[in-house]
Amino acid sequence: MLHIIGLGLADEKDVSVKGLEVIRKAERVYLEAYTAVLLVDQAQLESYYGRPVILADREMVESKSDEILAGADEKDVAFLVVGDPFGATTHTDLALRCRQHEPPIPTRTLPNASILTAVGATGLSLYNFGQTVSMVFFTEDWKPSSFYDRVAENTGLGFHTLMLLDIKVKEPDLKALARGKIIYEPPRFMTVAQCASQMLEVEEERKQGICSKEALAVGVARLGSDDQQIVAGTLEELAGADLGKPLHSLVLCGKKMHELEWEYVRGFAMDQKKFDDVWKQSYKA
Amino acid sequence: MLHIIGLGLADEKDVSVKGLEVIRKAERVYLEAYTAVLLVDQAQLESYYGRPVILADREMVESKSDEILAGADEKDVAFLVVGDPFGATTHTDLALRCRQHEPPIPTRTLPNASILTAVGATGLSLYNFGQTVSMVFFTEDWKPSSFYDRVAENTGLGFHTLMLLDIKVKEPDLKALARGKIIYEPPRFMTVAQCASQMLEVEEERKQGICSKEALAVGVARLGSDDQQIVAGTLEELAGADLGKPLHSLVLCGKKMHELEWEYVRGFAMDQKKFDDVWKQSYKA
Secondary structure, X not given: OEEEEEOEOOOHHHOEXXXXXXXXXXXXXXXXXXXXXXXXXXXXXXXXXXXOOEEEOHHHHHHOHHHHHOOOOOOOEEEEEOEOOOOOHHHHHHHHHHHHOOOOOOEEEEOOOOHHHHHHHHOOOHHHXXXXXEEOOOEOOEOOOHHHHHHHHHHHOOOEEEEEEOEEOOOEOHHHHHOOOXXXXXXXXXXXXXXXXXXXXXXXXXXXXXXXXXXXXEEEEXXXXXXXXXXXXXXXXXXXXXXXXXXXXXXXXXOOOOHHHHHHHHHHEOOHHHHHHHHHHHHOO | OEEEEEOEOOOHHHOEHHHHHHHHHOOEEEEEOOXXXXXXXXXXXXXXXXXXXXXXXXXXXXXXHHHHHOOOOOOOEEEEEOXXXXXXXXXXXXXXXXXXXXXXXXXXXXXXXOHHHHHHHHOOOHHXXXXXXXXXXXXXXXXXXXXXXXXXXXXXXXXXXXXXXXXEOOOEOHHHHHOOOXXXXXXXXXXXXXXXXXXXXXXXXXXXXXXXXXXXXXXXEOOOOOOOEEEEEEHHHHOOOOOOOOOEEEXXXXXXXXXXXXXXXXXXXXXXXXHHHXXXXXXXX
């Protein structure tokens, strides 16, 4: 059986008791290590589990899944995923391959905390969120702005938007690659400030008022850990905020923001008077 | 400190290792028992935790929170929540009361699995969901149809809609109450079939084609447990489906349903040929 096990958000102890029992008995243990990361490293996980952990990068999961699934029709294989197993579509693909395997491989999924719900720590109601939107790193000549249309769909209905921020792990260094060498760039994680800046940059072009300087937003970092940080402010303020180590996410507030949500969120405001003023002027029903 | 601890979805072993450590050391342990329920009872939790568990009903949490918070500025109190702590707004209220307490009570939240993300087990992409919508039990003379407008907002943009179904625990028997006696009705949990029927009933009135008989939907029951069940079909088919014991939820599929989502969901279809036909005719891009 393939056990797809959510690890939660922060460290080795966020796994469920049930998940830990499976990991400790499994024939092999893989860790999906490219759509999200924990705040602890592989060695710490291995020491806590008492088991070797095989890092599964994108290439292994998407092109060499046979390695992962080998023997799983008879023995237990654990595939660990940071957050909840269904946060990324790639894990549904893996389950689909198990179903189509000959003989079929039974799968079992152990859900866990996800940023999609942990973001409720901001005080924003999970009932008021629209679709989740991804933000990728802009480069000099590639600034995809399709996120703006998705955010606009949400804001049109007054919904909040959770923005999931790009991470780059194990990206080949293109200059080295051109010289025939495979060297990986150091990992990069988008910050709240970078996301806010990119949103403002696209607003400059589109000018529909979806991601304006005065739009209220909430930045979060390391949610679910003792070290979590939540900062609320305008997008302009957040573009200058430093929330420290990864992972970061950002929520753009929708106009439906209820008074009870505001009352909680304002406790995280960088400049509470400004936050209240903007809320009263542009958000309050 | 008040520790608000998510228990996950199924049984006593879905708590995180970290959460279990807190529960076993806390001065008092409360279980919020009115917005959702686990598949195991209080006695099983107490036996596993090795601690007495105090059931907190709506009245205690909303009107007598002082009892829960007593001494929490100095000692550790655990407040257990089925699923994720932020699934229901009432828990944010509790955190807000801690913040406003004199002296302030520090809070810490341990996230866990929620139906909002566990629903990814259907194969539907979590990125394609709009707002979450609640469905309450209709009575003879009270059939609130505001859910229909919310669902329409989602379907207008092609989003899926997760419907969270009403549960009634500890409801006073009104006839007994009129005779001056407080007797509680047996707990009731809305089924997928009841939800689908109510949706069709409101469609009959509104006729906007939002919840039509041929709309595709997915019913889920006991997600996250070994006994979980997933059934896909038209709303008309689901109105006749029996998914067994609670808790149930329903997803109304949005028109944006991608081919990859369809490929996975059809594995759960009550009538695969019909499911495929409807998808090809009305959903496929």
